[in-house]
Amino acid sequence: GENVEQHPSTLSVQEGDSAVIKCTYSDSASNYFPWYKQELGKRPQLIIDIRSNVGEKKDQRIAVTLNKTAKHFSLHITETQPEDSAVYFCAANTGFQKLVFGTGTRLLVSP
Amino acid sequence: DGGITQSPKYLFRKEGQNVTLSCEQNLNHDAMYWYRQDPGQGLRLIYYSQIVNDFQKGDIAEGYSVSREKKESFPLTVTSAQKNPTAFYLCASSMFPAGARNEYEQYFGPGTRLTVT
Numbered sequence A: 001g002e003n004v005e006q007h008p009s010t011l012s013v014q015e016g017d018s019a020v021i022k023c024t025y026s027d028s029a030s031n032y033f034p035w036y037k038q039e040l041g042k043r044p045q046l047i048i049d050i051r052s053n054v055g056e057k058k059d060q061r062i063a064v065t066l067n068k069t070a071k072h073f074s075l076h077i078t079e080t081q082p083e084d085s086a087v088y089f090c091a092a093n094t095g096f097q098k099l100v101f102g103t104g105t106r107l108l109v110s111p
Numbered sequence B: 001d002g003g004i005t006q007s008p009k010y011l012f013r014k015e016g017q018n019v020t021l022s023c024e025q026n027l028n029h030d031a032m033y034w035y036r037q038d039p040g041q042g043l044r045l046i047y048y049s050q051i052v053n054d055f056q057k058g059d060i061a062e063g064y065s066v067s068r069e070k071k072e073s074f075p076l077t078v079t080s081a082q083k084n085p086t087a088f089y090l091c092a093s094s095m096f097p098a099g100a101r102n103e104y105e106q107y108f109g110p111g112t113r114l115t116v117t
Helices: none
Strands: A004-007 A010-014 A019-025 A032-038 A045-051 A056-059 A062-067 A072-077 A086-094 A098-101 A105-110 B004-007 B010-013 B019-025 B031-037 B043-051 B054-057 B064-066 B076-078 B087-094 B112-116
Touching (some): A004 A086, A045 A056, A072 A086, A098 B043, B019 B112
Parallel strands (some): B010 B112
Antiparallel strands (some): A086 A098, A086 A105, B019 B076, B031 B043, B043 B054, B087 B112
């Protein structure tokens, strides 16, 4: 089945720095790669997603890149702010029906 | 915050007892999911359902059971056979038209934290 690996597990940056979180997947048939943000005590929420027919997608300070050949995708956050502190999960669809999630990255942005 | 609700927020049970977690959505979504979240392990799929009266096992279904009698509801029962039931349980729903691939946003409920002693 699909396996999604996520690195790093924790990431500490200073406010204003950039943060990069990387994921790899194993199922070459996967074609949908969402990223979710979970703030402490709250539910996960979708922040950005990408489909395999594009290589990059941006939404303000957030971008996701996808390399289908290497089977990896990354989340980039620029000009980080303290409110970006949260746990971030990547995911990939497998087969027709399921999402498989990475193990999460705890991002801490220090003022 | 509306759309998908879970109850209760906190649940305490004695070992050996079955317990049922509620999940309701009013988003008219086809698909519903149950995930278990443990520290350092991300979200692991327990069961999912694409249509009423049909559901499929996820990656960690042992010790759990579900039903989907209504489109809006997908309750999860944690049975006494589940060896380590203490965890945070998240329900989610999404659009999922018949014949499509799963590439739609999943909307999560607020979760139920279950503690079994």
